[in-house]
Amino acid sequence: MKRLLLQHIDVPGIDTLSVYREHGGYKALEKALKDMKPDDITEEVKKSGLRGRGGAGFPTGLKWSFLAKPEGVERYLVCNADESEPGTFKDRFLMSKIPHALIEGMIVSSFALGAKTSYIYIRGELLYVYHILEKAIAEAYDAGLLGKNIMGSGYSLDLYVHPGGGAYICGEETALIESLEGKRGNPRIKPPFPAVKGLWQSPTVVNNVETISAVPHIVNMGGDAYAAIGVGKSTGTKLISACGHIKKPGVYEIELGLPVEEFLFSDEYCGGIRNDKKLKAVVAGGSSVPILPGELFLKTANGEPRLMSYESLSDGGFATGTMLGSGGFIVMDEDTSVVKNLWNFTRFYHHESCGQCSPCREGTGWMEKVLHKFLEGHANMNDIDLLWDIQSKIEGKTICPLGEAASWPVASAIRHFRSEFEDYVKNPQKIKDVKHYYRVNNLDPVIN
Amino acid sequence: MPKVTIDNVSIEVPEGTTILQAARMIGGNLVPPAMCYYTKLDTSGGYCRTCIVKVTQGSERDPRPMPKPVVSCRTTVMDGMVVENITNEELVEARKGVVEFLLINHPLDCPVCDQAGECHLQDLSYENGLSKSRYEFKRREFEMHDIGDKIKLHMNRCILCYRCVKVADQVCDGRVHGVINRGDVAEISTYIQNSVDNDFSGNMIDVCPVGALTDKTFRFKSRVWFAKPMDAHRNCDKCCGKVAVWLSGDDILRVTGRKDKYGEVEDWICNDCRFDKKQKSDWVIEGPRNIDRHSVIAQNKYGVLKQLKIDVSKQKQIGEKAHNK
Ligand SMILES: Cc1cc2nc3c(=O)[nH]c(=O)nc-3n(C[C@H](O)[C@H](O)[C@H](O)COP(=O)(O)O)c2cc1C
Ligand code: SF4
Ligand code: FES
Numbered sequence: 001m002k003r004l005l006l007q008h009i010d011v012p013g014i015d016t017l018s019v020y021r022e023h024g025g026y027k028a029l030e031k032a033l034k035d036m037k038p039d040d041i042t043e044e045v046k047k048s049g050l051r052g053r054g055g056a057g058f059p060t061g062l063k064w065s066f067l068a069k070p071e072g073v074e075r076y077l078v079c080n081a082d083e084s085e086p087g088t089f090k091d092r093f094l095m096s097k098i099p100h101a102l103i104e105g106m107i108v109s110s111f112a113l114g115a116k117t118s119y120i121y122i123r124g125e126l127l128y129v130y131h132i133l134e135k136a137i138a139e140a141y142d143a144g145l146l147g148k149n150i151m152g153s154g155y156s157l158d159l160y161v162h163p164g165g166g167a168y169i170c171g172e173e174t175a176l177i178e179s180l181e182g183k184r185g186n187p188r189i190k191p192p193f194p195a196v197k198g199l200w201q202s203p204t205v206v207n208n209v210e211t212i213s214a215v216p217h218i219v220n221m222g223g224d225a226y227a228a229i230g231v232g233k234s235t236g237t238k239l240i241s242a243c244g245h246i247k248k249p250g251v252y253e254i255e256l257g258l259p260v261e262e263f264l265f266s267d268e269y270c271g272g273i274r275n276d277k278k279l280k281a282v283v284a285g286g287s288s289v290p291i292l293p294g295e296l297f298l299k300t301a302n303g304e305p306r307l308m309s310y311e312s313l314s315d316g317g318f319a320t321g322t323m324l325g326s327g328g329f330i331v332m333d334e335d336t337s338v339v340k341n342l343w344n345f346t347r348f349y350h351h352e353s354c355g356q357c358s359p360c361r362e363g364t365g366w367m368e369k370v371l372h373k374f375l376e377g378h379a380n381m382n383d384i385d386l387l388w389d390i391q392s393k394i395e396g397k398t399i400c401p402l403g404e405a406a407s408w409p410v411a412s413a414i415r416h417f418r419s420e421f422e423d424y425v426k427n428p429q430k431i432k433d434v435k436h437y438y439r440v441n442n443l444d445p446v447i448n
Numbered sequence: 449m450p451k452v453t454i455d456n457v458s459i460e461v462p463e464g465t466t467i468l469q470a471a472r473m474i475g476g477n478l479v480p481p482a483m484c485y486y487t488k489l490d491t492s493g494g495y496c497r498t499c500i501v502k503v504t505q506g507s508e509r510d511p512r513p514m515p516k517p518v519v520s521c522r523t524t525v526m527d528g529m530v531v532e533n534i535t536n537e538e539l540v541e542a543r544k545g546v547v548e549f550l551l552i553n554h555p556l557d558c559p560v561c562d563q564a565g566e567c568h569l570q571d572l573s574y575e576n577g578l579s580k581s582r583y584e585f586k587r588r589e590f591e592m593h594d595i596g597d598k599i600k601l602h603m604n605r606c607i608l609c610y611r612c613v614k615v616a617d618q619v620c621d622g623r624v625h626g627v628i629n630r631g632d633v634a635e636i637s638t639y640i641q642n643s644v645d646n647d648f649s650g651n652m653i654d655v656c657p658v659g660a661l662t663d664k665t666f667r668f669k670s671r672v673w674f675a676k677p678m679d680a681h682r683n684c685d686k687c688c689g690k691v692a693v694w695l696s697g698d699d700i701l702r703v704t705g706r707k708d709k710y711g712e713v714e715d716w717i718c719n720d721c722r723f724d725k726k727q728k729s730d731w732v733i734e735g736p737r738n739i740d741r742h743s744v745i746a747q748n749k750y751g752v753l754k755q756l757k758i759d760v761s762k763q764k765q766i767g768e769k770a771h772n773k
Contacts, residue, residue, distance in 0.1 A: 167630070
């Protein structure tokens with residue numbers, strides 16, 4: 001199995017500059033600065049087929065080529081390390097274990113984009129990772145890998161880490177930019193897009209941690225070689241943070257195109273369902289993507305085995321498919337209540353809505369309240385239709401995609417598990433049997 | 449000049465015109481309602497989502513339709529753009545959804561609200577609302593605040609259109625007014641109860657589309673439709689001095705900016721003119737002001753009410769049910 005990002009994860013001291021360099025670290029930077037022109041790098045990234053790992057899967061090379069480059073105006077690269085989607089915990093794993101992977105990626109990408117100052121915007125709660133990054137950046141400055149005249153190339157770059165206040169919405173790229181500017185983290189109304197007017201009204205590229213960390217590998221191996229990994233338009237490797245009722249929760253690097261069944265059941269990855277229970281449902285790409293029942297997750301509506309790739313997971317559209325999203329892989333066994341889980345997700349989106357636009361501000365709270373009725377045992381059948389109607393009136397009418405992120409879980413739960421909602425209405429006494437969530441601190445797959 | 453077609457009516461407009469502005473140039477029923485956009489305020493619009501329209505053809509060059517509804521107030525027209533508003537049933541339904549969202553937490557205390565009669569939310573809900581609320585939970589509540597000694601903030605009624613924030617930002621200096629908290633508990637606030645101490649702060653009252661910001665010198669004095677609006681002016685060294693005075697007999701009940709049919713003022717006026725000049729002798733009265741609005745303030749009735757078909761037998765049933773309770 002091909003691993004790129006996590007290849008040296010088990011090497012002791014890989015978080016230090018010296019060990020990182022012993023294992024091939026900063027070779028890509030050297031190559032980029034000495035042998036390549038900025039546009040060559042963008043060209044390689046285009047060839048590699050790399051797609052944004054932050055959720056939307058937008059081709060990175062294309063995004064870079066959209067960056068406006070007016071004469072005499074600063075450009076910025078901003079790394080989105082705000083990772084707050086429930087179920088997604090891959091970026092913090094990578095940053096805390098191999099901080100230089102991101103830093104090297106930042107320098108190479110900044111060089112490609114012509115940025116003289118770059119930022120890593122990190123989620124406020126990840127303070128321990130912030131300190132790790134700060135230390136690594138100091139090491140890089142000391143070694144002449146950051147600052148003036150990097151490796152004697154004449155290229156200079158300053159890199160800053162900025163901790164946010166811990167708001168999910170600040171992961172949305174324009175809210176992130178506002179927050180980085182020291183303002184309230186409200187998404188901007190687009191257009192203009194960041195590629196034209198981003199940070200301090202200058203052209204800006206925002207990319208996910210994993211996206212940027214993949215760039216040095218593309219520079220090292222060449223875009224074509226990277227594109228050879230994976231299937232079709234899903235090239236390269238992807239970090240998947242697997243959690244829920246599986247035997248081996250954790251962060252895995254997979255080659256895109258790995259059969260879902262293998263990922264879920266083989267001992268190399270998730271190891272199957274905990275306590276040998278049956279699989280009920282999977283949320284494949286972080287809490288915002290549609291939930292799928294087990295059968296439909298393992299096999300597409302046409303009966304073909306599903307693969308861990310952008311295309312295969314979304315096969316069938318939302319009627320029978322889902323999305324790869326950010327790679328937050330949440331598995332639920334037969335004892336899980338989809339309704340209760342949905343209430344939990346919806347509560348999150350309600351809490352995290354920024355409150356600018358009316359459909360999201362009002363709709364998320366409304367959905368949470370209606371879902372709570374189910375759990376308290378006094379919902380009626382009309383409430384299912386009401387929920388459906390509310391979500392459909394949020395979706396596509398909001399400033400930023402948080403509206404969709406809140407709608408899709410509701411829509412998919414009703415689409416695939418309507419009978420469970422009806423059950424709650426018909427047998428309110430059954431609700432007592434629903435298992436509650438426990439917080440199991442010692443099972444945090446990242447900290448341990 | 450780009451040519452845009454809205455609900456089958458075509459118009460050529462200057463480069464950079466938004467769909468909303470183009471629709472207003474055409475006029476009539478196809479103009480989308482706008483609760484947060486305000487021509488005079490930079491960066492306003494985009495929040496309330498009531499002005500959404502469907503773009504079925506992006507432009508001559510790129511005829512693809514836009515995948516989602518867009519806000520007409522912040523989307524500029526492209527040559528060859530085709531837009532559907534009231535001719536698109538799905539869109540009308542979507543707008544009803546937005547209106548419902550605006551209403552679920554609104555107190556609907558119109559009988560005691562000074563804004564009733566000239567309230568844009570009232571108009572909007574008559575035109576696009578359901579007759580019955582599907583929301584069965586407690587509405588959110590905030591404390592009432594004074595913003596200085598002349599303005600009352602009644603946050604329960606606020607729809608977070610951000611217009612007053614933009615006034616504070618762009619018309620007043622020394623900003624102490626903004627939004628605190630997040631999501632559905634976000635509220636308009638002055639910085640730690642600071643009052644907005646500025647000659648132009650009163651304009652917040654004029655831009656507020658609902659009754660969240662009201663004039664304390666006018667509160668509970670009269671229903672707006674009993675007052676008679678007159679254009680008036682005076683020589684003012686702070687502002688243009690061109691206002692609308694609202695009379696009851698010879699008494700000036702209140703002074704406001706001169707608003708057009710979209711509720712937008714012709715020019716900002718200062719607090720002296722608004723709050724302190726309440727004598728008829730302070731003003732040169734020009735003549736009656738024609739209020740070109742469809743709400744009660746203009747004609748004491750709503751146009752759409754005429755079209756409502758009331759099913760008498762059903763009404764009877766409802767009445768009996770209520771009676772037997
Ligand atoms: C509500 C919301 C939260 C988001 N949170 C994150 C996040 O935590 N991390 C991230 O990389 N992207 C997040 N995104 C996506 C970003 O807006 C943006 O698309 C992404 O950072 C682009 O990087 P990529 O092209 O490398 O994926 C979020 C989007 C939304 C709408
Ligand atoms: S969708 Fe929600 S989070 Fe996004 S801008 Fe609107 S209110 Fe804010
Ligand atoms: S008027 Fe356009 S979004 Fe409010």
